Every structure is written in structure tokens, then in C-alpha cells.
Amino acid sequence: GPLEECEGGVPLEHLISCLSGVSIVSTASGFKYIKWAENKILDEADELARSVSPPLVEQLALFSRELVDLFKTFPHCRLPFSRFIPAYHHHFGRQCRVADYGFTKLADLFDALPHIIQILGEGNKRILTLAHKAQIKRFSSDLLRVLKGQPTKAITLEAFPAAYEKIINRQWNVVDYGVYYIEDLLTEVGETTVIVTRSGTEVTVAIPKREQTSEEIERTRLFAAEVVELLRHSPQCRMQFNRFIPAYHHHFGRQCRVADYGFSKLIELFEAIPDIVQVYDDDDEGEKQLQLVERERIRVLGEQVGAVVRGAPCQSIKISALTRVFTRYYGCSLKPSQYGSSSLVELIGKLRNHVKLVETEDEPIVALVDRGHVHEIMTRTRTILWDVPEGSLTLDKFMET
Numbered sequence: 001g002p003l004e005e006c007e008g009g010v011p012l013e014h015l016i017s018c019l020s021g022v023s024i025v026s027t028a029s030g031f032k033y034i035k036w037a038e039n040k041i042l043d044e045a046d047e048l049a050r051s052v053s054p055p056l057v058e059q060l061a062l063f064s065r066e067l068v069d070l071f072k073t074f075p076h077c078r079l080p081f082s083r084f085i086p087a088y089h090h091h092f093g094r095q096c097r098v099a100d101y102g103f104t105k106l107a108d109l110f111d112a113l114p115h116i117i118q119i120l121g122e123g124n125k126r127i128l129t130l131a132h133k134a135q136i137k138r139f140s141s142d143l144l145r146v147l148k149g150q151p152t153k154a155i156t157l158e159a160f161p162a163a164y165e166k167i168i169n170r171q172w173n174v175v176d177y178g179v180y181y182i183e184d185l186l187t188e189v190g191e192t193t194v195i196v197t198r199s200g201t202e203v204t205v206a207i208p209k210r211e212q213t214s215e216e217i218e219r220t221r222l223f224a225a226e227v228v229e230l231l232r233h234s235p236q237c238r239m240q241f242n243r244f245i246p247a248y249h250h251h252f253g254r255q256c257r258v259a260d261y262g263f264s265k266l267i268e269l270f271e272a273i274p275d276i277v278q279v280y281d282d283d284d285e286g287e288k289q290l291q292l293v294e295r296e297r298i299r300v301l302g303e304q305v306g307a308v309v310r311g312a313p314c315q316s317i318k319i320s321a322l323t324r325v326f327t328r329y330y331g332c333s334l335k336p337s338q339y340g341s342s343s344l345v346e347l348i349g350k351l352r353n354h355v356k357l358v359e360t361e362d363e364p365i366v367a368l369v370d371r372g373h374v375h376e377i378m379t380r381t382r383t384i385l386w387d388v389p390e391g392s393l394t395l396d397k398f399m400e401t
Helices: 010-018 045-049 054-071 081-092 107-109 132-148 160-168 180-186 214-231 241-252 266-271 294-310 319-330 344-350 372-388 395-400
Strands: 023-025 032-036 078-080 117-120 127-130 153-154 195-199 202-206 237-239 277-282 287-292 317-318 357-360 365-368
Touching: 010 023, 010 117, 032 214, 045 395, 054 081, 054 127, 054 132, 078 081, 081 107, 107 117, 117 344, 127 132, 132 153, 132 160, 132 180, 132 202, 153 160, 153 180, 160 344, 214 237, 214 241, 214 277, 214 287, 241 266, 241 287, 266 277, 287 294, 294 317, 294 344, 294 357, 294 365, 319 344, 319 365, 344 357
Parallel strands: none
Antiparallel strands: 023 032, 078 127, 117 127, 153 202, 195 202, 237 287, 277 287, 317 365, 357 365
């Protein structure tokens, strides 16, 4: 029977091009037909690099990336052939000169990039769209962005549309990727990129995790201490994400090689130490930021305030003068709100391992805590837990002991 047309669906010609065993061939007169593809080229990008002069390879690679950036701004990544030149000019602010890429006709340029662009239809009704391989690559990238935004780095297909809209800032529509079912996309995403599991009718997609070796785990633990050492010298223990690598090299005198810790990306290494550092997007500065978690920042601040008090006469300082002296010491202001406190008194209470408030007739003063007493408690605690087989006790049993 006749094929049922679906408004807002996927063009049949594009669906056919997604099949691995066939190819669409154009005749000299412009007609298209389908044939078995016994020797279908698996990597058109490599084939292109071998068929054009070396100076043009980089130009075509850049143009390929521009095509993806341009077409994903249009509904279903489709654009009439006749509208391409003005659309390119409007999007990038410059003309698209075909001769720059070694061609005389725009259609020939597109034909040289079958892994990026596909021409649907014929004559004056030609439509341009992203090729299936480009769509799979684009979906893989967007899928990873969504998964990395999940606490468990995994998500069910039922929850995927809402997460996609939140992270990608675009309503989810599988047709935008050139297919009609998301399962068709998932089957072509590399197994090393995501893992798809099924439990009854529920489908879950997750980022595969490679187990770290014992040596990599130990290096990661040491790296966590280095992160604290590096960020403690920055205001609010915060630093721009893209400044970390050069800052690390400058501070420690060696490169930070992510692979030494069993990861391929720096962000993954930071995600492995969530109890030490957090990574977030700063809307005001428009940059990704690194910052020690509040517990670590409190510990660093305690040491800093302790140093200020230790340098004061009689090793104590009026609470009204603390902020001013702290700024003179460290070049940044002391703001309780940045440490989850509503007042300086509340903040000092969080630094009880280092300093304490002492009431006087005039006003409270900040004084040093007797570290000898703290050290004695630590030693007694270690002695008690050493004799316990599990090395731990509930708080009630510990107090009884």
C-alpha cells in the first residue's frame, strides 16, 4: 500500500540514508535511485582528507563544524538549498565563498561532505539537512551533557526529555536528530560512550565508569590535598576552571596529567572528589568556577583567622576589628554569608577548632583555642577506636566508653 505521510516526521530519503547496507546514487540527469552498497565508505572524513590538497583539509574541517552549528538552529535541522547562502551570512556575519574550499559550485562542495550534509530532493525543491553521521555525533555530545548533569550520571528515557530541556535549553524532539525513535540513536552511540540497560519496560542510559586502580585512587587522594593547597590561596577558595591547569603548574612546578588518575577529562577528576571541591557555572562572570566545599573552606578560614589572632597583641582581637585586620592580612574581605552564616558571631562559632569568642565588659574578643586540649581529645579518641574491631562506634556508645 501507499506510504503514510506524517507531518513533522522524517523525510524518507534521509531515513534510507541511515541504513548501512544501501546508498542513494544520483544520475547525470538528476534522478536518484537506491542500490546495495557493497563497498560503502565507512569513514568519509578520511576519504575526503586523501582526495583534497592538504591546505584545504583544515578549511573543510572548519566549514564542517560551521555547518553543524548553523543547521542545529533550524527546525529539524533542515533548510531549503536556496536559503543557505543568506542564512550562512546572517549566522556568521560573513559571505560563504565556495572557491575558498576549492570548488566552483555550492552543490559540489556539499557533495564532498557526505558525512556532514545531505541534499534531499531535486531541482528547485532541494532541502539541506545534516547527514546521519553528523546527527549521531551531535546526539552523542548532547546526551553526554545531559548525563553529566545528573548526580548518578544516569537517566531513564522517561525522565530524559525534561532533563534535556533543562540542560540543553531546547525542547526535546527526536526528529531534530533525523530519526523517529530515540532507540535508533542509542543503538549507534558507541558502547564506550554510554551504557543502555533495560529492566522490564524501563530503559536507563548511563555513562560507563572505569574502575580506578589502587595506585590511581591513592594519587587522587593526594590530588585532593593539592587542590586544597592551591585554592586556599585564592579569595573565597575559588578559581576559574580554565585557570586551574596553569595555576597548578605554576604552584607545584609540574604538569597536571589527568590520565595519571584514571580519567580522560579534568572535570571527571574533580567529580571524583566531591567532598573537596565543587564545579559550578557562574552566571555573573559567565565562566565555570572551582571552589572548595563549605566544610573545607571553613577549615581553611579557621587556620587563616587563627593566624590573624596569633599575630595580634596578647593573641586576641576585638570582634569589631577582626574583619579589618583580616582584609589587611589576606587582601579580601571576610563575609559571613559566603560561609553559610548570617553574622560574624555565627561564623566564629563554626571555627571552634581554631578560635573562640570570649565575652568581656567592653565587647567580645576572638581568642585562640587551646590546641593542646584538642590534641589530647584526638589522641584519646584514636586510642578508643583502635581497640574496636570495626574502627567505629555510634556516638552514644562512644560517650559511654
